[in-house]
Amino acid sequence: MANHRLVYLDSQATTKLEPRVLEAMMPFLTEDFGNAASRSHDFGWAAEKAVDHAREILAASLGGKSREIVFTSGATESNNLAILGAARMYQGKGKHVISAATEHKAVIDPLKRLESDGWEVTWLDVDDKGRIDIDQLRASIRPDTTLVTLMHGNNEIGTIHPIAKIGAICHEAGVLFHTDATQTFGKETLDVGAMHIDLLSASAHKMYGPKGVGLLYVRRRNPRVRLEPIQFGGGHERGMRSGTLNVPGIVGFGKATELCLENREAEQARMAALRDRLQQRLESELDFVRVNGDQENRLAANLNISFAYIEGESLIMGIPGIAVSSGSACTSASLEPSYVLRAMGVGDDMAHSSIRFGVSRFSTEDEVDYAADCLIAAVRRLREMSPLYEMALEGIDINSVQWQGH
Numbered sequence: 001m002a003n004h005r006l007v008y009l010d011s012q013a014t015t016k017l018e019p020r021v022l023e024a025m026m027p028f029l030t031e032d033f034g035n036a037a038s039r040s041h042d043f044g045w046a047a048e049k050a051v052d053h054a055r056e057i058l059a060a061s062l063g064g065k066s067r068e069i070v071f072t073s074g075a076t077e078s079n080n081l082a083i084l085g086a087a088r089m090y091q092g093k094g095k096h097v098i099s100a101a102t103e104h105k106a107v108i109d110p111l112k113r114l115e116s117d118g119w120e121v122t123w124l125d126v127d128d129k130g131r132i133d134i135d136q137l138r139a140s141i142r143p144d145t146t147l148v149t150l151m152h153g154n155n156e157i158g159t160i161h162p163i164a165k166i167g168a169i170c171h172e173a174g175v176l177f178h179t180d181a182t183q184t185f186g187k188e189t190l191d192v193g194a195m196h197i198d199l200l201s202a203s204a205h206k207m208y209g210p211k212g213v214g215l216l217y218v219r220r221r222n223p224r225v226r227l228e229p230i231q232f233g234g235g236h237e238r239g240m241r242s243g244t245l246n247v248p249g250i251v252g253f254g255k256a257t258e259l260c261l262e263n264r265e266a267e268q269a270r271m272a273a274l275r276d277r278l279q280q281r282l283e284s285e286l287d288f289v290r291v292n293g294d295q296e297n298r299l300a301a302n303l304n305i306s307f308a309y310i311e312g313e314s315l316i317m318g319i320p321g322i323a324v325s326s327g328s329a330c331t332s333a334s335l336e337p338s339y340v341l342r343a344m345g346v347g348d349d350m351a352h353s354s355i356r357f358g359v360s361r362f363s364t365e366d367e368v369d370y371a372a373d374c375l376i377a378a379v380r381r382l383r384e385m386s387p388l389y390e391m392a393l394e395g396i397d398i399n400s401v402q403w404q405g406h
C-alpha cells in the first residue's frame with residue numbers, strides 16, 4: 001500500500017481475516033469444493049458436514065438451534081430478509097413497524113422501501129447519547145404493529161441498546177423483534193431466549209471472518225417466525241434463502257465465532273483498555289473535544305470523538321498513516337454530516353468534525369500511541385490556522401457573534 005507506517009483503526013467498517021480462520025477455510029477453497037446441496041457423492045457430503053458444523057457453532061453462540069440459522073451474503077442481506085420478509089408475511093395483521101433513525105442504512109433503506117409500498121414506520125427519537133426512550137417504544141406499539149427493528153451496538157457511535165428490555169416489551173405485546181447485531185456478534189453476550197429475539201442479523205467480516213457471508217437467526221418456536229423470501233430459486237435454507245451456500249465462507253464464519261468466544265471477555269477487556277487509552281490521551285492533551293455516544297453502554301472497540309473548529313475530512317488528510325473514518329464519510333459520495341450524529345442533536349459543526357476510531361484484536365498499545373501522537377499534532381496544526389479556535393480561546397461565544405452581512 002503506502003511506504004509510510006500504516007495503522008488500521010477502522011474495525012467497525014471491517015476487520016482483518018484471522019489467519020486461523022483462513023487455515024480452516026483453505027480445504028474448502030481447494031480439494032473439498034463440493035456443493036453442500038449435492039446429496040449423491042462424497043464432495044457434497046463433506047461440504048454439507050462442514051456447513052452443519054459451522055451452523056451448530058453459530059446457533060449455540062446465540063442460544064438457538066441449528067435449524068434457526070439462515071446463511072446469507074452478509075448483514076445487509078440478513079436485514080433486508082428480516083424486515084421485508086417479516087413485514088410482507090404478516091401484512092394481514094397490519095402494516096406498521098417501529099425503528100430508529102440511528103440504524104444502519106441496511107435497515108433504514110428496506111424500511112424506506114416499505115414506506116413507499118404503503119407501510120407506516122415509526123422512527124423513535126434518540127437522546128444526545130444515541131439512546132432510545134423505552135417508554136416511547138412501549139407507547140408506539142399499536143394493534144397493527146408487526147415488527148420492531150432496533151440494532152444492538154451502533155456502528156458509528158458504539159451506543160448499545162438494551163435489547164433484552166426491548167425484546168421483553170415486544171413479546172409482551174405480541175410483536176416480532178429483529179436486532180441488527182452485526183457489531184456485537186461474537187463480542188457481547190447474546191442469548192435469543194433471554195433477550196426475546198425473533199430475528200438477528202450478523203456478518204463474518206466484522207469479527208475476523210471473511211467478507212460476503214452472514215446469517216439471519218429466525219426463531220422457530222414461541223413464536224414460530226415465517227418470512228416471505230426476497231430471493232427465489234432452489235429452495236435452499238428451508239426456502240428462505242435460495243442459492244448455493246458459500247461453503248468456505250460459512251466454515252470461516254464458524255471458525256471465527258469459535259475463536260471469538262474462546263477468549264471473549266479477555267479480548268473485550270483488552271480492546272476497551274486500548275480504546276480508553278486513546279480517549280484519555282486525546283481528552284487530556286486537546287481542548288474542545290467531545291466524545292459522541294453512550295460512554296456507559298458502548299462497544300468495547302469504538303471511540304467516536306469530535307474536534308471542534310476542525311473539519312473531519314481535513315483532519316483525516318492530515319493523518320495519512322492512520323486508517324479511521326469520519327462522521328461524514330459514511331454516506332460516502334456526499335459530505336453530508338453523519339445522519340446518526342444529526343439524529344442525536346449534535347450540531348452540524350461538531351458532526352462535521354467527528355472521527356470514528358475502531359480498535360481490533362490486532363491493535364497494539366504502540367499503534368494506539370502512534371495514532372494519538374499523529375492526531376494530536378494534526379489537530380494542533382489545523383487549529384493554528386483557525387480564527388474560530390482563536391476566538392474560542394479568548395472566551396468569545398461564537399454563536400453570539402454578529403457576522404458581517406447578516
Ligand SMILES: *Cc1c(COP(=O)(O)O)cnc(C)c1O
Nearest residue numbers: 074075076104106155182183203
Ligand atoms: C457492517 C454492518 C452492516 C452491513 O454488513 P455487511 O455484511 O457488510 O453487509 C449492517 N449493520 C451494521 C450495524 C454493520 O456494522
